[in-house]
Amino acid sequence: MYEEKYMREAIELSKKCLVSGTGGPFGAVIVKDGKVVGRGSNRVTLDNDCTAHAEVTAIREACRNLHTFQLTGCDIYTSCEPCPMCLGAIYWARLETVYFAADRSDASAAGFDDSFIYNEIDLNWSERKVSALQKMRTEAVGVLQQWKNCTYRIDY
Amino acid sequence: MYEEKYMREAIELSKKCLVSGTGGPFGAVIVKDGKVVGRGSNRVTLDNDCTAHAEVTAIREACRNLHTFQLTGCDIYTSCEPCPMCLGAIYWARLETVYFAADRSDASAAGFDDSFIYNEIDLNWSERKVSALQKMRTEAVGVLQQWKNCTYRIDY
Numbered sequence: 313m314y315e316e317k318y319m320r321e322a323i324e325l326s327k328k329c330l331v332s333g334t335g336g337p338f339g340a341v342i343v344k345d346g347k348v349v350g351r352g353s354n355r356v357t358l359d360n361d362c363t364a365h366a367e368v369t370a371i372r373e374a375c376r377n378l379h380t381f382q383l384t385g386c387d388i389y390t391s392c393e394p395c396p397m398c399l400g401a402i403y404w405a406r407l408e409t410v411y412f413a414a415d416r417s418d419a420s421a422a423g424f425d426d427s428f429i430y431n432e433i434d435l436n437w438s439e440r441k442v443s444a445l446q447k448m449r450t451e452a453v454g455v456l457q458q459w460k461n462c463t464y465r466i467d468y
Numbered sequence: 469m470y471e472e473k474y475m476r477e478a479i480e481l482s483k484k485c486l487v488s489g490t491g492g493p494f495g496a497v498i499v500k501d502g503k504v505v506g507r508g509s510n511r512v513t514l515d516n517d518c519t520a521h522a523e524v525t526a527i528r529e530a531c532r533n534l535h536t537f538q539l540t541g542c543d544i545y546t547s548c549e550p551c552p553m554c555l556g557a558i559y560w561a562r563l564e565t566v567y568f569a570a571d572r573s574d575a576s577a578a579g580f581d582d583s584f585i586y587n588e589i590d591l592n593w594s595e596r597k598v599s600a601l602q603k604m605r606t607e608a609v610g611v612l613q614q615w616k617n618c619t620y621r622i623d624y
Contacts, residue, residue, distance in 0.1 A: 319604050326611050330618065337615040357622040361528055362537045362560040368519050381518045391608045396589055397556025402598060403585045404518040404553060410593075410600040413608030422612035423623060429559045433552055433589055437566075442558060444566040448475050452547045452569030455482050456578035459493040462486065466513040467579060 314411055318343050318389040323413060325353040325366065326391035334358045336424065338366040340390040342374040342383065342407075349386060350374025366390060367398035371405050381468055382406045392419050395426040396433050404468070470567055474499050474545040479569060481509040481522065482547035490514045492580065494522040496546040498530040498539065498563075505542060506530025522546060523554035527561050537624055538562045548575050551582040552589050560624070 318341050325339020335354035342350035352369030356362055367390050374383055383405040388394075392414040394402060402410060416426040437444040459465055474497050481495020491510035498506035508525030512518055523546050530539055539561040544550075548570040550558060558566060575582040593600040615621055 314601060314603065316603070323604065323607050323611065326608065330611055330615055333618075333620050333622070336624065337611045356537050356560075356624050360531045360535055360537045362531060362539075362624065363519070363524050363528060363557045365560075372517055372519060375516045375518060379516055381512050381516045383518075391611065393602075395556055395560075397553050397560060399589060400551055400553025400556060400585055401519045403581065403588060404512075404551075407598065410598060412600065412602055413604045414612055415602060415605065418605070418609045418612055422616045425559065429556055430589075432559060433555060433586075442563065442566060444568065445470060446549075446568055446571060447470060447472070448479065448569045449571065449574070451479050452482065453574050455479065455486055455493045455547065456570055456574055459486055460578045462489075464489050466489070468492065468512050468518065 315343075315346075318348070319391075319411060319413060321348070321351075322366075322389040322391045325351065329353045335364070336366075337422075338391050340366040340370040340388055342370050342386050342388050344374075344378075344383070344386040349377050349383075363397065365395065365398050366392075367394050368401050371401050371407075375405070384408075387411065392416075393426070395419075395424075396429050471499075471502075474504070475547075475567060475569060477504070477507075478522075478545040478547045481507065485509050491520070493578075494547050496522040496526040496544055498526050498542050498544050500530075500534075500539070500542040505533050505539075519553065521551065521554050522548075523550050524557050527557050527563075531561070540564075543567065548572075549582070551575075551580075552585050 350373035355364040506529035511520040
């Protein structure tokens with residue numbers, strides 16, 4: 313269930329990035345059973361890590377804190393609608409609910425590529441701005457098939 | 469320009485995950501000017517980090533090695549078509565070309581959620597499996613507008 317204090321905290325984290333100049337103005341908080349289990353702010357330019365968006369950073373912290381690679385039963389509060397990378401991370405984390413404040417159009421208006429990347433993901437490889445080529449499929453499929461038959465694998 | 473030795477290396481990394489049981493059977497290599505600048509294999513279950521896919525891990529390593537948050541002029545070789553999280557990371561990293569071996573349908577056949585997440589991203593929030601709610605947009609947009617007017621910001 314939505315609680316405003318967590319959204320306030322996510323937006324406070326986004327303000328801190330802005331004031332300190334440590335990264336894009338984004339913050340996120342992960343909540344489980346009424347407790348904050350992870351916090352993140354954007355650290356892209358601070359850490360030289362283009363994957364260090366607020367949501368990804370918060371998910372990583374929550375995974376560390378809870379000693380798990382799946383955050384079932386957790387919600388995320390984020391100051392802005394997740395970009396495709398972060399939305400993908402949210403699915404892999406098995407988060408329950410996404411509470412977001414600004415949206416992708418607001419992010420675009422502030423100069424971020426969120427809407428552009430959403431549009432690109434929707435296209436076929438041949439239509440995208442990034443070029444791509446499929447090679448050696450047979451070899452890689454062989455490895456995937458071995459995984460499927462592997463008795464000691466850990467599914468995620 | 470595609471060079472098979474790098475794809476072989478990405479697939480070798482995927483095999484190592486399989487044999488060692490350290491994560492999903494995926495590997496990726498990032499190449500710039502004929503040199504490997506980053507390598508990654510899937511470390512989700514090993515590190516308790518659901519964002520630690522091979523491509524994300526390789527991008528992070530390349531960023532660290534090159535001391536940059538943008539990998540302009542780099543290509544990625546990956547043993548499997550990137551999931552939406554990894555494709556988003558590829559866009560944020562400004563990679564040039566994606567060479568992939570297996571594709572999302574092969575990943576699905578091996579039990580991975582890649583195709584499911586691609587389908588979800590294509591939907592509106594109201595149609596997705598993960599629930600969502602937008603709150604406090606005005607407050608968050610205020611922060612984004614300050615960012616746009618901020619003279620010391622670092623764009624990414």
